[in-house]
Amino acid sequence: MNWSDFFAMKGYALYVWGSYGVVLLVLIVEISLVRHKRKITLQQLRLIRDAENLESI
Amino acid sequence: MAINWFKYSAPSSFYGLAGKMIPWFAWPAAVLFCMGMYIGFFVAPTDAVQSEAYRIIFVHVPASILSMFIYLVMAGYAALGLIFNTRLSSMMATALAPTGALFAVISLWTGALWGKPMWGAWWVWDARLTSELILLFLYLGFIALQSSIEDPRRADRAGALLAIVGSVNVPIIYFSVQWWNTLHQGSTVKLSGTSMHIAMQQAMFSMLAAMWLYAIAISLSRVRSIILERERNTHWVAELAEVKQ
Numbered sequence: 153m154n155w156s157d158f159f160a161m162k163g164y165a166l167y168v169w170g171s172y173g174v175v176l177l178v179l180i181v182e183i184s185l186v187r188h189k190r191k192i193t194l195q196q197l198r199l200i201r202d203a204e205n206l207e208s209i
Numbered sequence: 210m211a212i213n214w215f216k217y218s219a220p221s222s223f224y225g226l227a228g229k230m231i232p233w234f235a236w237p238a239a240v241l242f243c244m245g246m247y248i249g250f251f252v253a254p255t256d257a258v259q260s261e262a263y264r265i266i267f268v269h270v271p272a273s274i275l276s277m278f279i280y281l282v283m284a285g286y287a288a289l290g291l292i293f294n295t296r297l298s299s300m301m302a303t304a305l306a307p308t309g310a311l312f313a314v315i316s317l318w319t320g321a322l323w324g325k326p327m328w329g330a331w332w333v334w335d336a337r338l339t340s341e342l343i344l345l346f347l348y349l350g351f352i353a354l355q356s357s358i359e360d361p362r363r364a365d366r367a368g369a370l371l372a373i374v375g376s377v378n379v380p381i382i383y384f385s386v387q388w389w390n391t392l393h394q395g396s397t398v399k400l401s402g403t404s405m406h407i408a409m410q411q412a413m414f415s416m417l418a419a420m421w422l423y424a425i426a427i428s429l430s431r432v433r434s435i436i437l438e439r440e441r442n443t444h445w446v447a448e449l450a451e452v453k454q
Binding site: 163186190194198 | 262264322323438
């Protein structure tokens with residue numbers, strides 16, 4: 153089996169790779185969003201803490 | 210050994226536990242995903258009727274199963290939160306919704322890309338497809354409703370009602386291919402067994418296990434941020450190493 157036959161998927165390349173491509177894209181986007189959310193949440197917690205420390209001085 | 214399970218229903222202890230559990234789900238998910246892809250593309254034979262297009266099944270079926278299953282788990286957690294007023298259950302429901310919605314999107318998207326070459330149409334208003342679309346709208350409705358209510362406890366209760374009422378849709382999706390005369394084919398995998406080729410089964414079940422473990426890992430990561438956000442005024446959050454630095 154050669155690679156160009158493999159990628160051609162007997163004429164169904166658009167449908168097969170269109171499906172798997174979107175699955176990968178969705179997984180990557182979701183993982184980055186969850187990581188970003190954690191970063192932002194931790195940053196906010198530190199900002200709130202620093203603001204409260206300033207007030208108490 | 211007696212384990213105090215209720216200990217972990219407190220957000221403060223669950224936060225740490227979830228953090229420890231994530232890699233145990235994430236790594237097996239990644240390995241099973243690669244295994245499923247390998248078997249699905251290099252071991253499983255070409256289908257006699259659908260040629261190579263059938264390979265969409267390895268993502269379409271697991272994603273569809275999970276979109277329904279996650280909905281039931283989400284509704285279950287939401288109901289627990291509503292009945293017993295447990296905060297963590299409601300947070301879990303909130304954390305599961307985006308993942309369930311994304312699986313519903315994958316299900317519909319791969320379904321459209323499979324429908325076009327096999328049925329000649331990207332979309333038909335068939336019972337199976339329409340009820341799955343309603344499932345996506347239920348997820349989006351749940352997310353929108355919760356984010357539109359400022360008080361998190363009220364948002365939990367309103368979301369829980371929507372989730373519980375909407376769970377009627379799940380059996381409708383599942384049995385739609387039997388109840389109505391639909392274009393969508395019947396279940397390939399039944400409790401009584403399957404007619405699938407063994408390599409095709411292996412690929413599909415690896416992908417199902419991979420997506421299942423992935424869903425657990427990603428929801429646990431998401432719930433950790435939700436816990437921090439909702440418990441931000443507590444002492445234990447302020448004392449966390451990742452917050453203190």
